[in-house]
Each structure stands twice: as C-alpha cells, then as structure tokens.
Amino acid sequence: MQMVKGGYMSGIFGSSPVSPLQKHMSKVYACASELIPLFNAVINEDWDDVVKHQQQISAMEQEADVLKKELRLNLPKGLFMPVSRQDLLEVLLMQDKIANKAKDVAGTIVGRHMVLPDVIHEDYIRFVTRCVTACKQARKAINEFDELVETGFSGKEIRIVAEMITKLDDIESDTDNLQAAIRRKIFAIEKELPAIEVVFLYKIIELTGDIADRAQAVGSRLQLMLAR
Amino acid sequence: MDQMTIYLILAGVFGLFMAWGIGANDVANAMATSVGSGALKIKQAVILAAIFEFSGAYLAGGEVTATIRKGIVEADAFHADPNLLIWGMLASLLAAGTWLAIASRKGWPVSTTHSIVGAVVGFAAVGVGVDAVSWGKVGTIVMSWVISPLLAGTFAFMIFKSIQTLILNKQHPVASAIKYGPIYLFMVGFLIAMVTIKKGLKHVGLNVDTDHAFLYAIALGVLVALLGSFLIRRVKTDPKADKHFHYANVERIFAILMVFTASAMAFAHGSNDVANAVGPMAAVISTAQTGLIASKSALPSWVLLVGGIGIVIGLATFGYKVIATVGKSITELTPSRGFAAEIAAAGTVVLASFTGIPISTTHTLVGAVLGVGFARGIGAIDMRVVGNIFMSWIVTLPAGGLLAILFFYVLKGIFG
Numbered sequence: 001m002q003m004v005k006g007g008y009m010s011g012i013f014g015s016s017p018v019s020p021l022q023k024h025m026s027k028v029y030a031c032a033s034e035l036i037p038l039f040n041a042v043i044n045e046d047w048d049d050v051v052k053h054q055q056q057i058s059a060m061e062q063e064a065d066v067l068k069k070e071l072r073l074n075l076p077k078g079l080f081m082p083v084s085r086q087d088l089l090e091v092l093l094m095q096d097k098i099a100n101k102a103k104d105v106a107g108t109i110v111g112r113h114m115v116l117p118d119v120i121h122e123d124y125i126r127f128v129t130r131c132v133t134a135c136k137q138a139r140k141a142i143n144e145f146d147e148l149v150e151t152g153f154s155g156k157e158i159r160i161v162a163e164m165i166t167k168l169d170d171i172e173s174d175t176d177n178l179q180a181a182i183r184r185k186i187f188a189i190e191k192e193l194p195a196i197e198v199v200f201l202y203k204i205i206e207l208t209g210d211i212a213d214r215a216q217a218v219g220s221r222l223q224l225m226l227a228r
Numbered sequence: 229m230d231q232m233t234i235y236l237i238l239a240g241v242f243g244l245f246m247a248w249g250i251g252a253n254d255v256a257n258a259m260a261t262s263v264g265s266g267a268l269k270i271k272q273a274v275i276l277a278a279i280f281e282f283s284g285a286y287l288a289g290g291e292v293t294a295t296i297r298k299g300i301v302e303a304d305a306f307h308a309d310p311n312l313l314i315w316g317m318l319a320s321l322l323a324a325g326t327w328l329a330i331a332s333r334k335g336w337p338v339s340t341t342h343s344i345v346g347a348v349v350g351f352a353a354v355g356v357g358v359d360a361v362s363w364g365k366v367g368t369i370v371m372s373w374v375i376s377p378l379l380a381g382t383f384a385f386m387i388f389k390s391i392q393t394l395i396l397n398k399q400h401p402v403a404s405a406i407k408y409g410p411i412y413l414f415m416v417g418f419l420i421a422m423v424t425i426k427k428g429l430k431h432v433g434l435n436v437d438t439d440h441a442f443l444y445a446i447a448l449g450v451l452v453a454l455l456g457s458f459l460i461r462r463v464k465t466d467p468k469a470d471k472h473f474h475y476a477n478v479e480r481i482f483a484i485l486m487v488f489t490a491s492a493m494a495f496a497h498g499s500n501d502v503a504n505a506v507g508p509m510a511a512v513i514s515t516a517q518t519g520l521i522a523s524k525s526a527l528p529s530w531v532l533l534v535g536g537i538g539i540v541i542g543l544a545t546f547g548y549k550v551i552a553t554v555g556k557s558i559t560e561l562t563p564s565r566g567f568a569a570e571i572a573a574a575g576t577v578v579l580a581s582f583t584g585i586p587i588s589t590t591h592t593l594v595g596a597v598l599g600v601g602f603a604r605g606i607g608a609i610d611m612r613v614v615g616n617i618f619m620s621w622i623v624t625l626p627a628g629g630l631l632a633i634l635f636f637y638v639l640k641g642i643f644g
Binding site for chain 2: 008009011012013014015016017018078079080081082083146147149150151152153154155156157
C-alpha cells in the first residue's frame with residue numbers, strides 16, 4: 001500500500017538533465033549570435049547600436065549563468081544517468097564559456113571604443129559569422145541529446161551525432177584559417193596603427209576565435225559521451 | 229456468537245482490508261504511464277487494471293496463497309493448539325495492515341509482501357517457538373527477494389537492448405515497431421496463458437493436460453499478438469511530430485503496446501500480492517472450520533474471489549487517484565522504456581507466482597526499470613530507491629514481526 005509520496009516508482013526517476021542542458025545551449029547560442037549585428041554596428045560606427053547589442057549579450061550571458069546554476073543544483077548525488085555526471089558538467093562548462101567569451105568580446109569592444117581597420121571589415125564579418133555557425137552546429141549536436149537517450153546511445157543516432165561533430169570540427173578549422181588571414185592583413189598595416197590599438201585588435205581576434213574553440217570543445221565532450 | 233464465528237468474521241474483515249490496500253498500491257503506476265502518454269483514459273485504465281488484477285488474483289494467486297497460508301509455518305507445531313495459528317494469522321494481518329498504514333502516512337515506501345512475511349515469521353518464531361517456522365522455506369523466500377529484482381533487471385536490460393537493435397536503431401523505427409511489437413506481445417500472452425492454464429483452471433473446474441495447455445497458450449499468445457498488431461496499425465503517425473523529437477511516432481506505437489504490458493503487470497501483481505491478504509485469511513478459515521491444521525486441504529476458491537474483489541474495490545476507491553496523480557508526474561518512463569520494464573517485471577513476478585514464492589512486485593518493477601537505466605535508456609535514475617529497497621528488508625521485516633508478536637499476545641489474552 002504505497003501512497004504516491006515516497007513510493008518507489010515515483011521516486012526512481014530523477015529530473016533528466018537533458019532538456020536543461022539544451023536550454024542552456026540555446027541561450028548561449030542566442031548570446032553569441034548577437035556578435036554579428038554588434039560587429040556590423042562597429043563597422044558602421046553606430047555606437048548606440050553597439051552598446052545596445054553589448055547589453056543584450058551581457059543580459060543573455062547572465063541568463064545562461066542562471067540556467068547553468070539551476071542545472072548544477074538539480075543534479076543531486078545518487079543519480080544514475082546515461083552519461084557520467086562529470087562529462088555532463090564539462091559539456092555545461094564548455095557551453096557556458098562560449099557565452100563568457102562573447103561577453104568578453106563585446107565588453108572589450110565597448111570598453112575601448114574599438115574601431116576596425118577598413119581592410120579587415122569584410123573578413124571580420126565572415127570570421128565572426130563562421131564562429132557563430134560553429135555555435136549553431138554545437139547546438140544542433142546538443143539538440144540530438146534526447147534522441148541519444150531514446151536510443152540508449154547506440155546505432156544510427158550515434159552516427160548522426162558523430163557526423164555533426166565532424167562538421168563542427170571542420171567549421172572550427174575554417175575559423176582558424178579566417179583568423180590567420182585577418183592577422184596577416186593587420187600585420188601588413190600594423191606599423192601605421194597606434195600600438196595599443198594593435199594589441200587589442202589581436203586580443204579581440206583571439207577572443208572571437210575562442211568562441212569557435214569552445215563550441216568545438218562542446219562537441220568533443222559530447223564525443224566522449226558517445227565513446228563510453 | 230461462538231468464538232469460531234468471531235474468528236471467521238475477523239479474518240474476513242482483515243483480509244478484505246488488506247486486499248483493499250493492495251488494490252490501492254502504487255503498482256497502479258503500471259497503468260499510470262499509459263494514462264500519462266494518452267494511450268488510455270483514466271476510466272479505461274481502472275477498468276483494465278481491475279479486470280487483470282482480479283484475473284491474476286483469482287486464476288493464478290493460489291500457489292503464493294498456499295505458501296503464506298501453510299508454507300512459512302510448520303503445521304506440526306500447531307497440532308497441540310490450532311488456536312495459536314488462528315490468533316497468529318489474525319495478528320499477522322493486523323500487524324501488516326497497521327504497519328502499512330503507519331508507513332504510508334509517513335510516506336515511507338514499504339512492501340506488503342515484506343510486512344506480511346515478517347509478521348507470520350515473527351508470531352510463529354516468538355509466539356509459538358523457533359521450530360514453528362519452516363526456515364528452509366523462509367530462506368528461499370528471502371533469497372528470491374534479492375534475486376527477483378536482479379532477474380527482472382537483467383531481463384529488462386536484454387529486452388530493451390533487443391528493442392534498440394530491432395526497432396529504435398532501424399532506419400524506419402515506426403515500421404519496425406509495427407513489425408516486431410506483436411512478437412513481444414506473443415511472449416507476454418503465452419507466458420500468462422501458460423501460468424493461468426497450469427495453475428488457475430483447476431479450481432475453476434477445468435483440467436487441461438500439458439500438451440493441450442501448451443497449444444492453448446500458443447493460441448492465446450497469437451491472439452494477443454494479432455489484437456496488438458491490429459491496434460498499432462490504427463495508430464495515426466504524424467510526420468510533423470517527428471521534426472522536433474525523431475522518435476515521437478515510435479513512442480505512440482509503444483504507448484499502445486504498453487497497454488498490454490501494463491495489463492500483464494496488473495495480472496502479475498494480482499497473482500502474487502493477493503496472497504498477502506487471503507493467505508492468512510485462508511489459514512484462519514480452514515483451521516476454524518475443521519479445527520485442525522489441514523496441511524493438505526485445498527484452498528477454497530472463494531477465498532481468492534474475496535481477495536480479487538477486495539483488490540478491485542481498492543483500485544476503484546483509491547487506485548483511481550493514484551493512477552491520476554502519478555500519470556501526470558511520471559513522464560520519464562517513456563512508453564518504450566515502460567514496455568521493456570513491464571515485460572521483464574511481469575514475467576518475473578508471474579514466474580514467482582507460478583512457483584508460489586511471495587515477492588515484492590514493486591521491487592521487481594524497480595529492478596526492471598534500473599535494468600533499462602543500465603542500458604543507458606533513461607535520462608536520470610535516482611539510485612536512492614535501491615537504498616529504500618534495502619530499508620524495506622531491514623525495517624519492514626522486523627516491524628511486521630514485532631507488531632505481529634504484540635497483536636498475537638493481545639489476541640491470546642482476549643480469546644485464550
């Protein structure tokens with residue numbers, strides 16, 4: 001005569017971490033994708049618009065933080081999951097770093113009132129768009145998480161996700177190439193620019209590239225889960 | 229009113245109350261998932277559960293009832309004073325009922341089976357004498373409590389793995405589910421038919437030899453498979469539903485298949501747990517009527533009928549609510565998981581009923597769900613329930629025993 005409360009069957013299921021993880025990734029992606037309009041505004045030197053996007057990024061980064069904390073708190077001990085707790089928390093951490101990097105980029109741009117040299121305008125938009133695409137691809141892979149649980153991490157679903165991760169790697173190496181091209185262009189003109197400007201230009205490029213790196217890291221942590 | 233009539237009335241009332249409690253059990257969860265997934269309406273679920281709990285109790289409950297009634301205690305120890313057995317069994321019913329009421333109020337998950345076995349062992353060992361307990365049998369029962377969840381878990385793991393290979397990982401999971409689903413239903417139908425025919429039809433007045441039993445069981449299995457096949461072909465698949473979650477349509481098929489396994493689960497539950505109520509009751513009745521410990525006397529079939537009716541009343545009054553509440557809250561046990569877990573659990577419990585071993589249906593089902601979890605099939609499982617199961621072993625057994633000893637001496641004082 002077990003009543004509902006405290007019954008074995010109602011007590012056996014913990015709250016699944018899958019959908020909170022996906023929600024977090026979606027928020028992170030939305031946060032990072034604000035960088036495209038932000039850089040467009042930088043190029044147009046529309047400072048009100050830049051600040052507006054920077055604030056949006058910062059707000060979304062905070063929302064992602066809240067989601068991250070919620071997920072961590074709802075992952076009590078004694079839970080047995082189809083993926084290890086550690087892998088899951090690492091994926092979460094990598095996702096969160098994407099938002100952090102986006103916030104850093106936006107913050108540095110606004111804080112230093114940065115202007116991009118004309119020669120890299122086009123390249124930079126392509127670069128940042130590719131980095132955001134990497135996040136989108138990572139989100140796509142994370143969105144397959146419930147299908148992975150449904151199939152019990154086996155069969156064709158594993159292949160589908162593995163292919164997504166391979167594509168994510170390709171996108172990331174694209175961003176590396178784009179980054180190198182931009183660096184070359186800046187190197188060619190760096191003597192004409194104020195030294196501090198140049199330092200921060202390189203810094204921004206690096207931070208933007210980090211976004212794609214983190215997206216790739218999300219993919220490789222996911223790959224670890226598949227490999228178990 | 230003479231003493232024997234009082235005993236009979238008390239036994240009937242206590243037994244009916246226990247049966248009511250069993251009907252109100254949260255194993256009604258089996259049906260709850262079908263309600264939650266929209267495959268059944270609550271009313272349909274309660275009616276199905278009632279039909280199968282009753283059939284399980286009436287047709288396949290005899291063996292376990294015999295064990296509780298005369299298997300745990302040594303009949304010889306009571307020849308001197310059959311009254312001891314009457315008081316003891318009444319005390320056991322009271323003790324188990326009281327303990328379940330306390331535990332339920334506190335929200336502790338306890339098992340009816342463990343309460344009643346603890347109670348019977350308790351009164352016999354302390355109230356009568358250590359020799360009054362048939363320890364070999366008790367040992368077997370206790371062993372089976374460890375083995376049954378493990379067995380169900382292993383079955384569930386294998387069944388879920390086979391569902392993965394045959395259905396979920398296929399290019400067209402829906403087509404595969406329609407193709408292979410009925411095969412699982414055949415196994416379920418065959419197993420239950422076999423147990424019923426071998427153990428249940430005798431006291432309904434039919435005798436079937438083994439060869440025929442086998443044929444009938446196959447026929448019934450095929451019938452169940454065909455019915456299932458017909459029903460799942462009628463499921464409307466919606467390509468749009470698969471866009472967001474690729475397996476939405478397969479789960480719709482499993483939701484229908486799961487109605488069958490949930491019914492099997494209800495049957496299994498009825499067949500094993502009815503004994504907790506009517507086993508002691510039957511012991512009181514036969515002893516009071518004959519004045520002897522008739523270890524060979526057959527079980528009056530109306531006793532199982534009373535148990536079945538009590539369970540149905542429990543379902544209708546309280547199980548109803550359990551199904552409604554739990555159906556909303558358990559969304560984690562998706563139909564394909566529930567299907568695998570319930571086949572495994574129902575199979576294990578029915579086998580235990582067949583061999584006359586009282587086991588906990590809920591523990592078995594938990595074992596089965598864990599088995600699916602180990603196949604990486606469930607988002608998150610709270611392993612603390614395993615701790616709860618151990619608690620049931622180390623707390624409920626002594627609690628049932630102590631209360632039974634207490635009530636035994638009280639009854640002895642009143643009637644002795």
